[in-house]
Amino acid sequence: MSSPIVVFDLDGTLVDTAPDLVASLNHAVTQAGVEPVTYRDLTHLVGHGARAMIERTFALRNKPLDEDALTWQMKEFVDFYHGSMPGDSLPYPGMLDALDRLTAAGFKLAVCTNKPEMLANRLLERLGLIDRFAAVSGGDTFEIRKPHADHLLRTIANAGGSAQHSVMVGDSLNDILVARNAVIPSIAVPFGYSDVPIESLEPTLIIRHFDELTPELVTGLFNGK
Ligand SMILES: O=C(O)COP(=O)(O)O
Numbered sequence: 001m002s003s004p005i006v007v008f009d010l011d012g013t014l015v016d017t018a019p020d021l022v023a024s025l026n027h028a029v030t031q032a033g034v035e036p037v038t039y040r041d042l043t044h045l046v047g048h049g050a051r052a053m054i055e056r057t058f059a060l061r062n063k064p065l066d067e068d069a070l071t072w073q074m075k076e077f078v079d080f081y082h083g084s085m086p087g088d089s090l091p092y093p094g095m096l097d098a099l100d101r102l103t104a105a106g107f108k109l110a111v112c113t114n115k116p117e118m119l120a121n122r123l124l125e126r127l128g129l130i131d132r133f134a135a136v137s138g139g140d141t142f143e144i145r146k147p148h149a150d151h152l153l154r155t156i157a158n159a160g161g162s163a164q165h166s167v168m169v170g171d172s173l174n175d176i177l178v179a180r181n182a183v184i185p186s187i188a189v190p191f192g193y194s195d196v197p198i199e200s201l202e203p204t205l206i207i208r209h210f211d212e213l214t215p216e217l218v219t220g221l222f223n224g225k
């Protein structure tokens with residue numbers, strides 16, 4: 001029988017990965033003479049996976065990037081990031097307790113991220129979180145990715161969850177869009193890496209802190225559908 005499920009985005013939602021994303025990106029791009037980026041830049045660069053983050057960084061700095069250079073940049077980025085995990089990345093306040101509450105109430109949990117699957121799994125392993133999730137899918141797990149509805153729907157199916165009894169929790173446009181495309185309620189958090197105010201994304205609900213993420217709150221969204 002399929003279970004109720006809460007699906008989470010990873011970067012900027014479950015875990016504050018910004019310091020390591022910035023450090024790994026700068027490790028790669030500065031070797032090509034590209035000016036290092038800052039946390040403020042990151043909100044415009046992140047969200048579409050690692051390749052897009054590198055491409056956007058070169059575009060931001062008006063530097064050309066051909067296919068071979070991109071392949072080389074990806075390897076530098078991934079090797080450095082993978083090798084330093086978990087680095088300075090930390091779960092957001094209250095996140096672990098929220099996962100405990102939901103699991104105790106019978107919810108399945110899953111991760112739907114545009115981060116490459118291998119990096120997502122490694123980060124969750126290094127933070128001791130991997131066993132909490134019935135499924136983890138990355139930007140390269142399927143032939144499509146967020147905001148395509150199937151990224152979320154296939155994550156839910158892989159986790160043995162029920163799409164009718166599911167919500168998507170995220171920090172950015174692609175998380176709210178994937179939920180809307182899949183006709184699933186969305187919960188936005190304001191502490192991640194959105195480049196626009198999350199109110200403008202029109203999620204079903206906004207929570208300011210993980211303490212607000214209770215089984216009752218989630219179940220209320222199912223009933224409201
Ligand atoms: O790494 C990215 O570009 C996006 O990651 P997220 O989907 O977990 O926010």
Ligand SMILES: [Mg+2]
Nearest residue numbers: 009011012171
């Ligand atoms: Mg995110």
